[in-house]
Each structure stands twice: as structure tokens, then as C-alpha cells.
Amino acid sequence: MNSFDFNTSPDRAGTDSIKWRRYAGRDVIPMWVADMDFAAPPAIIDALHARIDHRVFGYADPWPSLAEAVIEGIARDHAWRIQPEWLVWLPGVVTGFNVAVRAVGQPGDGVFTATPVYPPFLHAAANFDQRLVTAPLAHSGTRWEWDWPATEAALQDKVRLFMLCNPHNPVGRVFEHAELSRIAELAERHDLIICSDEIHCGLVLDPARPHIPIATLDEAVARRTITLMAPSKTWNIPALYCAFAIIPDAALRTRYKRAMAGIVPHVNVLGLTATEIAYRDCGPWREALLDTLRANAARVFKAINALPGLSTTPVEATYLAWIDCRALIAERGIANAAAFFEAAGVGLSDGKDFGLPGFVRLNFGCPPARLEEGLERIRRAVIS
The missing domain is CATH 3.40.640.10 (Type I PLP-dependent aspartate aminotransferase-like (Major domain))
Structure with a gap:
């Protein structure tokens, strides 16, 4: 398991990525749509190469x-x-x-x-x-x-x-x-x-x-x-x-x-x-991924619940955190939480698209350092 790298990711800026193209040319970390920034398992990459080589x-x-x-x-x-x-x-x-x-x-x-x-x-x-x-x-x-x-x-x-x-x-x-x-x-x-x-x-x-x-x-x-x-x-x-x-x-x-x-x-x-x-063949990769996601989920839970006006519940599954921003919105007179955090450099999913305005969804399926940067931008926006 230790051979799998979840601390770095391929550069997705300027690629076909829907997730990253939304904020092309802007200093915004994409943490919205539900795909992860990790490379696919090596065994899958090898199998695809072999199938393509069949021609x-x-x-x-x-x-x-x-x-x-x-x-x-x-x-x-x-x-x-x-x-x-x-x-x-x-x-x-x-x-x-x-x-x-x-x-x-x-x-x-x-x-x-x-x-x-x-x-x-x-x-x-x-x-x-x-x-x-x-x-x-x-x-x-x-x-x-x-x-x-x-x-x-x-x-x-x-x-x-x-x-x-x-x-x-x-x-x-x-x-x-x-x-x-x-x-x-x-x-x-x-x-x-x-x-x-x-x-x-x-x-x-x-x-x-x-x-x-x-x-x-x-x-x-x-x-x-x-x-x-x-x-x-x-x-x-x-x-x-x-x-x-x-x-x-x-x-x-x-x-x-x-x-x-x-x-x-x-x-x-x-x-x-x-x-x-x-x-x-990719069970070991999944287990290593889950170790990373568990640690990331704990980071999000601790960081978000430490901020005034924000709260979230423990994530039992997925790599998605559902964040309640209603107190922050009421206190600060914010029109839209997703737009507020986007202006602070973090691209999140808007809760209204899920049928519940006042919330945002954060994708923590990314290297820990990127997550920490995103959480720090959220922190600065909230306490400023």
C-alpha cells in the first residue's frame, strides 16, 4: 500500500477536466464536482495500455x-x-x-x-x-x-x-x-x-x-x-x-x-x-485511498467546526463534506455561500443545486496539502 502516492497529483490545469476548467486563469482551488485529483490505480493504467496496444x-x-x-x-x-x-x-x-x-x-x-x-x-x-x-x-x-x-x-x-x-x-x-x-x-x-x-x-x-x-x-x-x-x-x-x-x-x-x-x-x-x-486487482489501492480520505475527512471536520458560522457532520462515506453555512450567511449578510467562498479562492458546490440553499459541498478527494490550502482560504474568508 505504501507504494501508492496520494500526496501529489497530476497537473489538471489546462486539460479536459470539467472540474479545473471552470476556474481557468483564476486563483481558485476546484473542490466541487465529485471526481478526485488522484491518478487512477497503476493496474488500471497498465490494463488500458495493454488493450490499446492490441490496436x-x-x-x-x-x-x-x-x-x-x-x-x-x-x-x-x-x-x-x-x-x-x-x-x-x-x-x-x-x-x-x-x-x-x-x-x-x-x-x-x-x-x-x-x-x-x-x-x-x-x-x-x-x-x-x-x-x-x-x-x-x-x-x-x-x-x-x-x-x-x-x-x-x-x-x-x-x-x-x-x-x-x-x-x-x-x-x-x-x-x-x-x-x-x-x-x-x-x-x-x-x-x-x-x-x-x-x-x-x-x-x-x-x-x-x-x-x-x-x-x-x-x-x-x-x-x-x-x-x-x-x-x-x-x-x-x-x-x-x-x-x-x-x-x-x-x-x-x-x-x-x-x-x-x-x-x-x-x-x-x-x-x-x-x-x-x-x-x-485494485483492492489494495482502494484501502490505501481510504486511509488518505479518512485523514482528510478528519481535517475537514475539525477545521470547519472550529469556524464561526460553519458546521458539518462526520462523513461516514464518500469524499464529500456537506457544510452548513446558514449561520454565517445570516450573520454576515452573504447572498450566496458558494459565491462567497469562490471569491476567497475555493470552488465549492452550491447547496441550492441539491435542493437545500445555505449549504455547500466540499470535495476532499485531493492531496492533503491542497486540502489544507483550501481550508486555510475558507478560514481566512470567515474570520476576515
Whole structure:
């Protein structure tokens, strides 16, 4: 593990990076969109070189050793033994939950999610003339939790699909067995399909809170669940565009594939290549990454909670911190927290895009020295 370098990163300024091009020519540290500044695992780089050296790029389908690597990786990391036929390959998780909306509901039906949440969740329903129905997560002071009465009330509104984000982006929760069981009970009672975005499942920082795929609760839950996973966040390869849905129920899987037909492209062969290597060979790299992210998360928690007007809760998973700026905004008369910190040289995600103004999201998936500089700029802006 010690051979992996998480103290430096390749220079991304002036490249194709969406993250870095936003602030081109400005002294702003990008800490917004959810990709890390670390190089991908060496084993993935080597595998991509080998595939390119083959020099032929004809049409390709996923191959048996790829499926085996994913199946064994999920069994190893999440104690879930899936079957090869349950896998449906996708170019991305966002595609995956949009397909779920299309497959499950009809125009006018409700699609439920809890806010704040990853912004594409908030737009998927409207893409298919369906209605977004939400309930807020509750901030207990030390963590974010479900507001069960509000969730129950929202599900009365002709909802067909329950869109779950676990581990949660942006609040960093790993939902516990009791919470997932409550969701499963609601889905059973209201006859809902669950679409569970579990893209951050490989980035659990708190070893005491392992990720539990909701489909593992029992066979009844599995039959009504579409689980979405990808190697992109864990191994920092989002632009290779490879993801997959796990759909145990054959009838639901058929509906899902029918909704994909003619509009969802095949997955890029380089993404498939990288996925096999990630799940099969890159466990040590992931463990070393998690050590770095745990230390970075502790830095963020300590630094932010030491500042007047700011607070954050512990990050149980992801490399994303959700920061409450409402007291600072009220005290200083700040119109927009993200713009305030951008002017101070730190580019953060605006909470309003997640459905909760007054917050910002900070990506700490970067070398510790860069994180320290970003936190120092935040500190100077707040105390000035």
C-alpha cells in the first residue's frame, strides 16, 4: 500500500477536466464536482495500455471474466452474491436511474427522493413527464436522518418509484439496517420499485458502518429493487463511462431493458477493461485511498467546526463534506455561500443545486496539502 502516492497529483490545469476548467486563469482551488485529483490505480493504467496496444477496437460485449470480477468483488466487499444474469451494463449511473424512471412510471406518476440529494435525482422525473415528490432529511445536530412522517406523507402522492442514494451524496451517510428495513417496509406497503444509487459503496470511511445493499435485506426487497453501481467514484475513472444495474427480478429486468432499447449506447470497451481490473486487482489501492480520505475527512471536520458560522457532520462515506453555512450567511449578510467562498479562492458546490440553499459541498478527494490550502482560504474568508 505504501507504494501508492496520494500526496501529489497530476497537473489538471489546462486539460479536459470539467472540474479545473471552470476556474481557468483564476486563483481558485476546484473542490466541487465529485471526481478526485488522484491518478487512477497503476493496474488500471497498465490494463488500458495493454488493450490499446492490441490496436483493434471493434464492437465488443462484456466478457465472462469481467462479470466474474464484478460478482466476486461485490461478494467480497458487500457480502452479496449476485448472479451473472442480474447484471445490466450501462454507460453511467445517471443513465441508470433515468432508465428506471422511464421503466417504472407513466406520465403524471410520482418519483420520490429525499433532499438534499445529488442534483440529477431532482431532474430525472421531469425528463419523462413524471412528478418529483420529495421529503427533507432531518438534521439531528450530529448526523442526517430520515424524517419518517414526512416520507410517509410524500409517498401517498401517487408515487411509483423510490429513488434512494446510499451511501448518500451529499450528506455522507451510510444508512443502517433499521433505516433500510423501514424503507423496504414502505416500498412493500405502497407497492413501490426502489432504485438504489450505490455508486459510493466502495468509499465507506467508518469501518463500524459497513455498506448494506438494500436488495440484500430479503428476497421480497430484491424483487422490487434496481441497484446501481459503478467503479467510477471508488477508483476515480468516471470519464471511462462504465456502470451496471443489478436487477434480480426477471420481469423487472425485462422492463428495464425495454426502456433502454434504442437510446442507451453500449459501454465503451476501455471502461469495461478498467472495470474488470478495478474489481479484481485494485483492492489494495482502494484501502490505501481510504486511509488518505479518512485523514482528510478528519481535517475537514475539525477545521470547519472550529469556524464561526460553519458546521458539518462526520462523513461516514464518500469524499464529500456537506457544510452548513446558514449561520454565517445570516450573520454576515452573504447572498450566496458558494459565491462567497469562490471569491476567497475555493470552488465549492452550491447547496441550492441539491435542493437545500445555505449549504455547500466540499470535495476532499485531493492531496492533503491542497486540502489544507483550501481550508486555510475558507478560514481566512470567515474570520476576515
